[in-house]
Amino acid sequence: MSEHWPAPRPDGPVERVVSLPGSKSLTNRALLLAAIADGPSVVRRPLRSRDTLLMASALGALGTGIDDVDGDWAVTPGPWDRDADVDCGLAGTVMRFVPPVAGLARGTVGFDGDPHMRQRPVGPMLAALGVLGVRIDDGGRGALPFSVAGAGSVAGGTVTIDASASSQFVSALLLAGARYDHGVDVRHVGKPVPSLPHIEMTVQMLRRHGVEVDDGDANRWAVAPGPVKAVDHDIEPDLSNAAPFLALAAATGGRVTVRDWPAATTQPGDQLREILALMGCEVDLGDDGLTVTGPTRLTGVDLDLHDVGELTPAIAALCALADSPSHLRGVAHIRGHETDRITALATELGRLGGDVTERDDGLSISPAPLHGGVFHTYADHRMAHAGVILGLAVDGVLVEDVATTAKTFPDFAGAWTLAVHGASQ
Ligand SMILES: O=C(O)C1=C[C@@H](OP(=O)(O)O)[C@@H](O)[C@H](O)C1
Numbered sequence: 001m002s003e004h005w006p007a008p009r010p011d012g013p014v015e016r017v018v019s020l021p022g023s024k025s026l027t028n029r030a031l032l033l034a035a036i037a038d039g040p041s042v043v044r045r046p047l048r049s050r051d052t053l054l055m056a057s058a059l060g061a062l063g064t065g066i067d068d069v070d071g072d073w074a075v076t077p078g079p080w081d082r083d084a085d086v087d088c089g090l091a092g093t094v095m096r097f098v099p100p101v102a103g104l105a106r107g108t109v110g111f112d113g114d115p116h117m118r119q120r121p122v123g124p125m126l127a128a129l130g131v132l133g134v135r136i137d138d139g140g141r142g143a144l145p146f147s148v149a150g151a152g153s154v155a156g157g158t159v160t161i162d163a164s165a166s167s168q169f170v171s172a173l174l175l176a177g178a179r180y181d182h183g184v185d186v187r188h189v190g191k192p193v194p195s196l197p198h199i200e201m202t203v204q205m206l207r208r209h210g211v212e213v214d215d216g217d218a219n220r221w222a223v224a225p226g227p228v229k230a231v232d233h234d235i236e237p238d239l240s241n242a243a244p245f246l247a248l249a250a251a252t253g254g255r256v257t258v259r260d261w262p263a264a265t266t267q268p269g270d271q272l273r274e275i276l277a278l279m280g281c282e283v284d285l286g287d288d289g290l291t292v293t294g295p296t297r298l299t300g301v302d303l304d305l306h307d308v309g310e311l312t313p314a315i316a317a318l319c320a321l322a323d324s325p326s327h328l329r330g331v332a333h334i335r336g337h338e339t340d341r342i343t344a345l346a347t348e349l350g351r352l353g354g355d356v357t358e359r360d361d362g363l364s365i366s367p368a369p370l371h372g373g374v375f376h377t378y379a380d381h382r383m384a385h386a387g388v389i390l391g392l393a394v395d396g397v398l399v400e401d402v403a404t405t406a407k408t409f410p411d412f413a414g415a416w417t418l419a420v421h422g423a424s425q
């Protein structure tokens with residue numbers, strides 16, 4: 001795979017039916033809950049990508065049995081009785097979800113990751129864990145690398161946290177909370193918590209495991225102490241990774257069906273239905289899956305993406321192809337994602353001729369003639385998605401390091417080429 005990948009450009013409207021790999025967020029929650037459950041269980045149709053393999057390795061290093069059975073993952077909780085090292089890679093879910101359960105291990109668990117992972121926010125969560133009784137050594141940095149001195153049990157209780165930098169701080173404490181002696185009662189104080197659907201996903205999955213969660217008040221989540229019942233999970237397709245494939249219909253005036261789109265889901269990617277409709281697409285959720293039919297011209301949108309920040313790169317790319325201005329707001333927190341996505345999008349869209357204004361909490365994008373060139377991706381899978389979307393409508397877009405998509409999508413370049421050109425290419 002060359003470092004600068006020529007994004008495939010179709011000859012005309014694309015009509016395609018695609019099946020997509022499983023959800024990163026559902027797979028990593030399912031693995032973690034299976035590992036702290038009261039018996040063995042199976043995670044069916046899991047995503048196997050860098051982020052989920054890192055989660056499986058982390059839980060395996062602690063002492064969990066994770067076996068491949070016909071493509072599914074059979075998980076057997078084991079005695080967490082050893083020291084371990086956890087590589088977080090660039091996976092927020094590994095850096096945030098594993099430390100709270102590492103406190104339940106008997107041993108010292110070290111955490112580190114990719115160079116950029118040391119910049120991603122985790123300090124408020126480490127401080128909250130300290131209050132709950134987990135011993136952390138982070139050298140006062142509030143960032144990777146750090147270690148957790150697992151004592152075999154965690155007291156738990158009430159804690160106040162500013163989770164405005166990432167919803168994953170809250171999800172992480174809730175996922176572990178039932179196994180703490182007193183449960184957890186998490187109260188958020190600060191600017192609004194982003195990505196609330198992901199917290200709802202955590203709450204729903206905990207309830208499936210028989211865990212009692214009180215989320216009746218805004219900015220407060222309480223998990224009662226008790227066993228985490230072993231239950232099997234069927235992983236839905238990753239609806240956020242559906243964004244470029246649905247954009248293929250939107251940008252070419254074609255028609256794309258994503259199979260197995262769930263009728264009801266907590267995945268924030270489900271909001272693509274509403275967003276693409278606002279941009280002028282026809283959207284139909286039926287028995288075959290979700291079908292999006294693109295318009296002759298895309299309309300710009302004014303959107304608060306606070307709840308669905310991870311969709312911003314793909315939507316920004318579509319906005320750059322629209323024939324009226326767009327304003328994407330409410331996503332200051334995505335500056336702490338795989339890269340500073342606001343600056344990265346403004347820089348890279350601008351480099352290809354886009355008319356983009358960077359705001360503190362988002363981007364304004366106006367119609368402008370685009371041209372080819374290198375689209376830098378900053379080790380960010382969703383920047384690569386933005387690049388290939390632009391390449392649908394602009395000749396000569398070269399996506400840097402398309403392999404970075406392996407974070408959440410195995411062989412994305414292959415799947416994308418097939419989606420754009422069909423089986424004959
Ligand atoms: O809990 C999760 O699985 C996620 C929560 C969100 O994180 P932030 O709240 O940090 O945006 C999202 O962007 C990320 O891709 C996955």
Ligand SMILES: C=C(OP(=O)(O)O)C(=O)O
Binds near residue numbers: 090091092093310337
């Ligand atoms: C923000 C993202 O990932 P992470 O789970 O690493 O935070 C993402 O996938 O867009």
